[in-house]
Amino acid sequence: MENIDKLHYRSNTMAHVCWHRNCSISAADYEHALTSCLSGYLLRKFKNSSGWQKLWVVFTHFCLFFYKSCQDDFPLASLPVIGYTASMPSETDNMNKSFVFKLQFKTHVYFFRTESEYTFRQWIEVIRNSTINSDSSQHTMQ
Template identity: 70%
Template structure:
């Protein structure tokens, strides 16, 4: 029995997704960012998950993009909606600092937090105080 072109393409796409995901494993990120995680923290992170909508600020613009975000295993996974099966992107958080924006950031919105690792800076905004405090 021969594989159809669609079967080959879907298998290849699945493998591409898996190999891309493997590059963001906790061990790989720890090595790349020269950091470590205790076994206790790792165990807790694997067993817990938080999800909800956040708005991500576009670089060099006043625009914000609404995304469904899943936080698990030291990583943010971004989806267009909560119904999507595969993330649009992921952001491993090991080494990132969480803070409030400063005046120089030029963000005049409520419920905003800043994620920064070296020169990589991201701003996210929650839609409510409750979501922001989670």
């Protein structure tokens, strides 16, 4: 493994993410994460624009991996969701689309959209069951 690959790998280890986000993972949460996985297309909201990018997303081991398509071997990016909360967008978020969910950790906010209610419920359930420090008051489904 090249030095850059090693550095990228180390920066996304569970211990590294927990340390920087000041959280911990119970043994039960860790066990659950080993069996929680999902993949499919999601639309990711571009910052400060009305555009959405269609990406193949794989969720496994507390992390979202983003690919251009399902045929790609290597992800474009990854997002460890440890410490994030999963919720519905608020009115102030100005999301005028159906099947949108919000992932947030402090000032880092991401919006994702699915193409159906069925896939929306799948993604929200898997992510909420795997995010640490989720606020159950934000989990109401409309």
